[in-house]
Amino acid sequence: AAAGPPPRGPGACQRIIAEVAEKHDLPVRDILSDRRARALIPARHEAIWRCVMETPLSLPAIGRVFHRDHTS
Numbered sequence: 001a002a003a004g005p006p007p008r009g010p011g012a013c014q015r016i017i018a019e020v021a022e023k024h025d026l027p028v029r030d031i032l033s034d035r036r037a038r039a040l041i042p043a044r045h046e047a048i049w050r051c052v053m054e055t056p057l058s059l060p061a062i063g064r065v066f067h068r069d070h071t072s
Helices: 010-023 028-032 040-054 059-065
Strands: none
Touching (some): 010 028, 010 040, 010 059, 028 040, 040 059
């Protein structure tokens, strides 16, 4: 059976975060955390960039997914 189209809302961002976390061997909670450890920054930036590029979500909506202000 076909899986259908990929999710386009916040669920798409959650999927992207999970993929990036697995790629970088990090827990999803670390990517979404307030921590600024050097190892987390590239993974978090990649996940945010992918959400911007691969979903129709606005920057404020993506900021909410990541628990951050969209201007940061």
